[in-house]
Every structure is written in C-alpha cells, then in structure tokens.
Amino acid sequence: MNTLYPQVTHQRIGEVLIERGQINDDQLHIALQRQKTDNKPLGEELLDLHFITEDAMREAVSEAAGYKSIALSGLVTNAAALALIPKSIAIKHTLFPVSFDPASADLVIVAANPDDILARDAIAPFLVEASAMAGRRIIPSWRVAPSADVLATIDKFYSHELSIEGILFELESGELDLHALTQAGVSYSHPIVRLTDALIADAVSRSASDIHFEPEEQFLRIRYRIDGVLRPVRSLAKSHWMAILVRLKVMSGMNIAETRAPQDGRISLSLFGRQIDFRAASHPTIHGENFVLRILDRKFGIVSLDKIGMTDVQLALLKRMLERPEGILLVTGPTGSGKTTTLYSILNHLNNDDVNIMTLEDPVEYPLPLTRQTSIAETVKLDFTNGIRSLMRQDPDIILVGEIRDHDTAEMALRAAMTGHQVFSTLHTNSALGSISRLHDLGIIDDVFAANIIGIIAQRLVRRLCPLCKAGYTPDATERLIMGIGQDVEITLFGPTGCPDCENQGYKGRLAIMEILRFDHGLIELVTRHAGLKELTSYALAQQFTPLADDGIRRVKEGLTSLHEVRRVVDFSERVPE
Numbered sequence: 001m002n003t004l005y006p007q008v009t010h011q012r013i014g015e016v017l018i019e020r021g022q023i024n025d026d027q028l029h030i031a032l033q034r035q036k037t038d039n040k041p042l043g044e045e046l047l048d049l050h051f052i053t054e055d056a057m058r059e060a061v062s063e064a065a066g067y068k069s070i071a072l073s074g075l076v077t078n079a080a081a082l083a084l085i086p087k088s089i090a091i092k093h094t095l096f097p098v099s100f101d102p103a104s105a106d107l108v109i110v111a112a113n114p115d116d117i118l119a120r121d122a123i124a125p126f127l128v129e130a131s132a133m134a135g136r137r138i139i140p141s142w143r144v145a146p147s148a149d150v151l152a153t154i155d156k157f158y159s160h161e162l163s164i165e166g167i168l169f170e171l172e173s174g175e176l177d178l179h180a181l182t183q184a185g186v187s188y189s190h191p192i193v194r195l196t197d198a199l200i201a202d203a204v205s206r207s208a209s210d211i212h213f214e215p216e217e218q219f220l221r222i223r224y225r226i227d228g229v230l231r232p233v234r235s236l237a238k239s240h241w242m243a244i245l246v247r248l249k250v251m252s253g254m255n256i257a258e259t260r261a262p263q264d265g266r267i268s269l270s271l272f273g274r275q276i277d278f279r280a281a282s283h284p285t286i287h288g289e290n291f292v293l294r295i296l297d298r299k300f301g302i303v304s305l306d307k308i309g310m311t312d313v314q315l316a317l318l319k320r321m322l323e324r325p326e327g328i329l330l331v332t333g334p335t336g337s338g339k340t341t342t343l344y345s346i347l348n349h350l351n352n353d354d355v356n357i358m359t360l361e362d363p364v365e366y367p368l369p370l371t372r373q374t375s376i377a378e379t380v381k382l383d384f385t386n387g388i389r390s391l392m393r394q395d396p397d398i399i400l401v402g403e404i405r406d407h408d409t410a411e412m413a414l415r416a417a418m419t420g421h422q423v424f425s426t427l428h429t430n431s432a433l434g435s436i437s438r439l440h441d442l443g444i445i446d447d448v449f450a451a452n453i454i455g456i457i458a459q460r461l462v463r464r465l466c467p468l469c470k471a472g473y474t475p476d477a478t479e480r481l482i483m484g485i486g487q488d489v490e491i492t493l494f495g496p497t498g499c500p501d502c503e504n505q506g507y508k509g510r511l512a513i514m515e516i517l518r519f520d521h522g523l524i525e526l527v528t529r530h531a532g533l534k535e536l537t538s539y540a541l542a543q544q545f546t547p548l549a550d551d552g553i554r555r556v557k558e559g560l561t562s563l564h565e566v567r568r569v570v571d572f573s574e575r576v577p578e
Contacts, residue, residue, distance in 0.1 A: 013042055016060045017052065027051045050369030054146050062144050070098065070110050070143040072153045081107065084130050085123055087158040093119035094147045096154055100138075105131070107140045112147035155205055164202060164234070167195045171240065192243040196251075199234070200278075200293070204271050206503075209295055209336075213248070215241050215288035227463045227510050228336060241288060248291055252280035260284055266363075267293070279363070296365050303341060305349040309511045311554070314546070317516055318457075322350065327454035328417040330404075332429045337569075338461045338512055339426040340365060343400060346424060347371065350398060359400035360387040376402070388412040392419070401425040407443040414444065417452045430571075431548065432456040432517035433536050436527055450519065450527035458548055459514035460569040462561045463507035469499035470506070470559070479563055482575045483553050494559045511560060513551045513570070518543075549575075 014032075017023045023046065031045040038045065046052045052060075055071075062069035081097035084107065090096055095111035107127075111119060123140075131138045171191045199222065203211045208224035215221075220241040222234040236244075249256045252265030267278040279294040306315060321329065329346075331339045344366060347357055351370050359368075362376040362384075372394070376382060382390075384401060385408040391399055403426050404410045417423045429438045435456045439449050472492040475485065485491055496506020517523075517540060526536055541547075552566035566572075 013060065016063055017046075020056075020060060022056050022060065023051050050367070054148070057146070067114050067142055067144040070145050072096075072110065072145055072149040082157060084126055085109075086126070087154065089122050089126075090154050090158065091151070093122055094150050095119055095123070096150050096157075098143065102134055105134050105136045105138045107138050108143060109140045110143040110145045110150060110153075112145065112150050114142035114144055155201075164195065164198050167191050167198060168236070171195065172237075192240070192247055195240075196244055196247045200269070201271055202233075203293075204276060204295060204297065207300075207509075211293040211295070213241070213244065213291040213293075215285065215290065217287050220244075227505075227507055228461055229463070231505075245282075245289055245291060248280065248293075249282070252278070254280070254282060259289060277365075279365075298366055302344050302348050302366060302368070305345045308342060308345055310514065310516075313544075314514070314516055317518060318346075318455075321455045321516075321518055322346065322422075324422075324454050326417060326420045326422060327452050328413055328423040328425065328449075329454045330425055330427050330435055330456045332427045332432065332435050332456060332458045333460060334428065334430070336461070337459055338510075339459065340402075342457065342459060342512070342514075343424050343426065344368065347398070347400060350422075355397040356395060357398040357400070358391045358394055358396040359402070360384060360391060361400070361402040372396075384409040385412050388416055392416055392421070396421060398422045398424070403427070404442070410439060410442045410444050410449075414449055414452055422454075429458070432458040432515050433533060433540065434458075436536065437533070446530060447528040450524045453519045455516060455518045457514055457516050459512050460548065460552075461510045461512055462552065462555065462565045462569055464509040464511050465494055465496060465559070465561055465565075466499060466502035466506055466508045468501050469497040470494045471497045475563070478576065482563065482567075482572050483556065491557075493556060493563060495562045495564065507561075507565070511555065513548060513555055513566070515546055515548045515551060517545060 014023075014028045018025065018028065027046070027049070031042060031049060031051065034040075034049070035042060035045050040048075043057050047054065047057060059069055078099060080102055081100035084100060085095070085097050093111070093116060094113070095109055098108040098110050100107045109123075113119070127138050127140065200211065203224050206224060206226060208226045209228075210225040212223040212225070212230065213220065214223065215238065217238075219238050220236040221232060222236065223230045223232050225231075246256050249263075249265070252267045254263045254265045262284065263282045265280040267280060269276055269278070275298065277296040277298075279296065281292050281294075283290045283292075305318075310318065331342050333339050347359075347368060351357060351368065353370070356372075357368075357370065358372045358374070360374050360376065364373045364375045367373065374382075374387060374391075376384065376387065384403070384405070388399070388401060388409070389412060399413075399416055399421050401409065401413050401423060404413060413423050413425055427435050427438060429435045433456075435458075436446075440446060472494050475483070475491065475493050477487065479485075479493070480487060480489075498504035498506045502508040519527075520543070522539060522543070523536070526539055531539075549566075549570050549572060552561075552570050553563075555561045556563045556566055
C-alpha cells in the first residue's frame with residue numbers, strides 16, 4: 001500500500017513536530033485517535049485535519065526518517081533517468097527517478113516512502129540491467145517528498161499510455177486496445193467514461209481553470225481556460241456529445257432527464273494524488289446543452305500574502321490597513337481577476353487560534369482550517385443578507401462576505417463593520433475609486449461607508465512571460481508614450497515567442513497587478529462632501545497611490561510580462577494618441 005510519508009514511529013514524528021512548534025499535544029492526540037479507525041499514516045492524518053502544511057510535514061518527516069527532502073515543483077529531469085524505471089512501477093510504489101548521470105552512475109530517486117522494501121525489490125532488476133550496460137554498479141540515492149507531488153511529477157514526465165487519441169480511435173473504430181489498458185494497470189471501462197476522465201485529467205495537468213464543452217451544429221468544441229485565456233483543444237463528432245453529457249451530469253449529481261433548464265452541480269475527484277473539486281454548470285442553447293466545469297484545485301487556491309506579487313510598499317500598506325480592528329476591506333475587479341485568491345490570502349495571514357473567522361460564500365471554493373465557512377443556500381432562504389445577520393450572532397472577529405451584489409447586502413456588511421468587526425468582501429467595479437460611486441449607486445449614504453471602509457484593492461491578472469523563450473526588443477514611440485519613457489532613454493522590453501515548455505504560447509502562469517487605496521481622514525472628508533472623481537484621484541495620487549496601469553507598467557519593466565498583455569486587461573486609451 002502506498003503511503004504518504006515514510007513509516008517513522010509515531011513518537012518520533014510527533015516529537016519532531018511538537019519540538020518545531022507546528023502541532024500541539026491535543027492535535028497529535030486527535031490524529032492518533034483518528035488513525036485507529038482510518039488506518040492511515042500519521043502524516044496523512046495530520047494533513048487531512050489541516051493541522052500542518054505539506055511543506056512543513058515534508059521537512060519534519062525527512063528529519064525523522066533520516067532522508068533529505070526535495071521540492072518537486074519546477075523539477076527538470078532527464079530521459080536517461082526515466083528510461084531506468086517503467087511508469088507502472090513508479091505509480092505502484094509512488095517513486096520517481098529524478099536524475100541519472102551515466103558517466104558517474106549517480107541515480108537520485110524520490111519516493112513517498114524510501115523505506116519501502118517492496119519498492120526497492122521492484123526496481124532492483126532494472127538497476128541490475130542498467131548497471132551491466134553502464135559497466136558499474138548503480139546504487140540509488142533516495143529522497144523523500146509527499147505522494148501527491150510524486151504522483152503529479154510521474155504524470156507530468158512519463159508519457160500517457162491511454163491517450164485521448166487512443167480512446168477516440170477506439171470509439172470510432174470499435175477496436176479495443178486491451179494491451180494498453182493492461183500495461184497502464186487500468187481495468188476495462190466504457191470508452192466514453194475513459195474519454196471524459198481523460199479530458200478532465202488533461203485539463204488539470206495543464207493547469208486549466210475551466211473546461212468548456214460547447215456544442216455547435218455539426219460538432220462539439222472543447223476549450224480550456226488556461227492563464228485566463230480560452231484555448232481550443234479538441235473538436236469531437238457531435239454524436240459523442242450526448243453520452244459525454246450524461247456522464248458529466250451523473251458525475252456532478254444533475255438530473256440527466258432535464259435538458260431545457262440550467263443546472264448546477266459539484267464533482268470531487270482524486271487526481272494526481274490530491275483532491276480536486278469541480279463546479280459544474282449546464283445551460284441550454286440552440287445546438288444542445290453547453291457544459292462548463294470550473295476547476296478548484298486546492299494546490300493553487302491559497303497563496304501566501306507575500307507571494308501575491310505586491311511591492312514592499314504595497315505589502316506594508318496592506319498590512320497597515322489590516323491592523324485596523326474594525327471596518328470593511330473591498331477587493332474589486334471583473335470575474336476571474338483573482339479577487340477570491342487575494343481574500344483567502346488575507347484570511348490565511350490573519351488566521352490563528354486567537355480570532356474567530358467566519359465566511360459566507362457562493363459557494364465555498366477552498367476549505368480554510370480554523371475557519372467556519374458557509375455556502376449560500378437559496379432553498380432554505382440563506383442569502384447574503386440573512387447570512388450576515390446570522391453570522392453576527394456567532395461572535396465573529398472577522399467576516400468574509402463573498403460578494404456585495406445589492407443594497408441589502410452592502411448595508412448589512414457595513415452594519416457588521418460598524419459594530420466592531422473586520423469585514424472583507426468583493427465588488428464588481430473596474431477601479432478602486434470607481435467603487436465609491438458603485439456603493440453610492442447601491443443606495444449607501446456616502447458618509448456612512450466612507451467612515452467604515454478600511455480600503456479598496458482593485459486588481460487584474462496578467463499572463464507571465466515564459467522565462468525560457470521570452471525575447472527582448474526596443475519599444476517603439478507609442479509604447480514609450482504609454483509607459484512614460486523618453487525617446488532618448490535606452491530600455492529593453494520583453495515579448496512572447498513560444499516554446500514547447502509553454503505550449504508555444506509565450507506565456508506560462510499568471511501574476512497580479514493591483515492598486516491599493518487606503519481610506520485616511522483626508523479621503524473620508526472628500527467622500528463625505530461628495531467630491532468628484534477628478535478631485536478624489538488628485539488627492540489619492542498626492543498620497544502616493546499607484547494606479548492599476550502604473551503597476552502593470554512596473555511588471556513590464558521588470559520583464560515579467562509584456563505591454564501587450566497588460567493592455568489586454570487595463571485601459572490605456574487616455575495615454576494613446578488619437
């Protein structure tokens with residue numbers, strides 16, 4: 001049986017974690033009690049209980065087991081290492097050949113359990129054969145890593161025996177490749193089931209945030225949203241769509257007989273050694289039901305506050321705002337701009353045993369330890385307004401309201417802020433200063449919200465240039481004008497090129513650009529006397545407020561993204577000559 005971490009003794013790993021101050025005696029006791037019924041390794045129990053992070057556990061276990069740990073994110077392996085150990089053995093024993101140097105016969109293997117005798121016996125014949133070819137004995141050097149990371153690395157670097165193309169060939173020809181199934185250790189299931197599972201797994205492995213199944217008149221289009229941009233990935237025969245749709249509806253708990261009304265559902269799957277949730281939504285169109293899966297991968301759901309990408313000045317300003325014991329902090333931006341991620345990062349920063357944090361979301365996307373999270377449920381009349389009223393009876397210190405949509409929600413959120421609570425929420429506006437007029441439109445009196453707002457963060461997500469293939473160039477006159485760079489200043493900007501590592505997109509990953517507006521006494525006075533946008537902007541700039549466009553230009557100058565990408569999400573029309 002694969003285990004998450006080496007089988008070190010309970011006392012030893014418990015002692016290490018307690019000595020490090022990462023768990024207390026009660027938490028260890030709870031994990032050991034659960035272990036009696038679950039029969040799972042102690043490390044896995046502690047992770048399931050959210051008592052400790054994967055990184056902290058990896059370091060503690062490596063200390064207790066006597067093995068060096070290794071972080072597999074950003075790993076670069078070589079073909080010689082992969083050729084030594086078959087994928088079936090790697091999956092079965094949760095191990096991965098990290099590197100192999102034929103000249104020195106140095107082999108590094110990472111495993112979830114380096115002490116597993118069965119794993120060592122399984123790879124022995126392959127190492128004997130490789131030793132004979134190399135002319136010297138190969139003795140592996142073992143490292144330890146969480147099983148989720150090992151399994152994800154296996155999937156990333158080994159080829160897929162059961163490719164989507166192979167399943168489609170089976171569907172269209174009726175020929176079953178039992179040999180491929182046997183080699184992959186997969187029992188037979190219907191091709192439609194395997195095709196649906198393969199598409200979902202493919203999207204997750206490519207770090208997609210959404211999967212779109214879009215029926216046209218003659219075919220089915222499948223697109224992934226990767227780094228905020230939709231990419232066409234497949235076009236299938238229309239005849240396959242009904243069977244795929246039924247499979248997706250069954251997985252997400254929808255009514256398969258209902259085809260004329262929109263439906264919502266949820267899916268939870270174990271992929272690449274970790275639990276991944278999906279929000280499902282179907283919608284009727286003239287060519288059939290459209291189906292979208294939103295991928296909620298907890299691995300990317302919560303980011304440390306200092307890794308969001310703020311400057312030192314921005315981070316210091318935000319932390320200063322969070323020191324205010326009561327008031328409301330708003331995060332604004334369009335759909336998909338990372339508002340929820342920023343709020344979760346803030347909550348994670350504030351989260352400890354001394355505060356009671358409660359959330360009201362639609363729906364809960366990522367579970368946070370030590371946090372009481374509630375999903376909106378219209379069926380029992382639990383909306384944002386009634387939910388906030390209920391939360392305030394639970395003696396919270398911090399309240400997260402998923403979104404301010406109407407007057408009643410805004411009024412209740414402000415009432416909570418006025419009664420000594422820290423409140424965090426999102427608002428759909430294009431800028432921080434634009435939120436002031438938006439709250440006014442919702443019917444909130446200016447002097448009421450001005451005195452109770454801590455600050456407003458407006459943000460966007462831009463694609464990060466691929467570090468392996470980005471190319472430098474000299475900006476033209478228009479680009480210099482937009483960025484405020486003189487014509488005589490020598491500067492090199494970077495743009496996308498495309499390589500296999502970024503799937504020839506030129507971009508890989510995303511980063512946030514943001515503007516942070518702190519409400520001080522001067523700004524409160526201006527809002528209270530209904531100052532116009534021009535006057536508010538002048539005051540904010542005088543207080544060293546950095547607009548969204550300028551933060552984007554900072555990223556361009558740093559070589560992290562391109563000016564074209566920033567212009568895709570930020571309005572520069574006032575800086576471009578007609």
